[in-house]
Amino acid sequence: GESVGLHLPTLSVQEGDNSIINCAYSNSASDYFIWYKQESGKGPQFIIDIRSNMDKRQGQRVTVLLNKTVKHLSLQIAATQPGDSAVYFCAENQAGTALIFGKGTTLSVSS
Amino acid sequence: ETGVTQSPTHLIKTRGQQVTLRCSSQSGHNTVSWYQQALGQGPQFIFQYYREEENGRGNFPPRFSGLQFPNYSSELNVNALELDDSALYLCASSLVLAGGGEQFFGPGTRLTVL
Numbered sequence: 001g002e003s004v005g006l007h008l009p010t011l012s013v014q015e016g017d018n019s020i021i022n023c024a025y026s027n028s029a030s031d032y033f034i035w036y037k038q039e040s041g042k043g044p045q046f047i048i049d050i051r052s053n054m055d056k057r058q059g060q061r062v063t064v065l066l067n068k069t070v071k072h073l074s075l076q077i078a079a080t081q082p083g084d085s086a087v088y089f090c091a092e093n094q095a096g097t098a099l100i101f102g103k104g105t106t107l108s109v110s111s
Numbered sequence: 112e113t114g115v116t117q118s119p120t121h122l123i124k125t126r127g128q129q130v131t132l133r134c135s136s137q138s139g140h141n142t143v144s145w146y147q148q149a150l151g152q153g154p155q156f157i158f159q160y161y162r163e164e165e166n167g168r169g170n171f172p173p174r175f176s177g178l179q180f181p182n183y184s185s186e187l188n189v190n191a192l193e194l195d196d197s198a199l200y201l202c203a204s205s206l207v208l209a210g211g212g213e214q215f216f217g218p219g220t221r222l223t224v225l
Binding site: 044049077101103 | 115133146147151152153154155156160166167169201213214215216217218219
């Protein structure tokens with residue numbers, strides 16, 4: 001079936017390090033992907049998105065890379081801060097309606 | 112600009128009861144989507160409403176139903192509650208209908224079914 005998933009359930013880094021969170025998807029027809037951050041007790045917060053006609057997109061301290069050949073995307077966070085500690089989800093937007101989420105990666109940043 | 116709001120924050124029900132959850136979309140948004148998030152899992156799409164009509168539905172039984180009102184606010188109704196319905200229910204609003212677009216999430220309603 002079609003699904004979006006993340007490679008690792010947890011990631012622990014030191015403050016100031018760069019973090020990389022990975023996600024694999026199975027539907028080769030997917031054309032829009034989003035990364036969300038969810039803090040405890042809150043709803044998912046949009047971080048960055050990318051469409052299939054792009055390989056890379058940069059935001060403030062974040063970069064998303066899309067490799068359509070192997071159906072993989074990643075989220076890179078530069079100079080990770082304690083406030084970045086949260087659960088990160090990749091999601092695929094299908095036909096403008098449903099967001100299909102993976103299970104999430106918990107990022108823990110220690111100072 | 113007002114963000115997405117949901118009510119109530121928490122709710123406890125018993126098996127077999129019915130529940131109604133409410134969502135006010137972000138100002139200017141005309142599309143509302145509902146998601147169920149079980150503990151430790153990613154959100155699962157329930158359905159979406161656009162201009163008061165259901166526009167897409169996930170793999171949820173008919174006892175999950177919804178409404179969207181002319182002011183774009185929305186309700187999620189769940190009948191005959193089951194223990195597995197215990198979850199965080201998220202509402203998301205967006206402006207664009209087709210081609211994908213950013214969905215803004217509310218804080219969610221935590222439903223516990225005993």
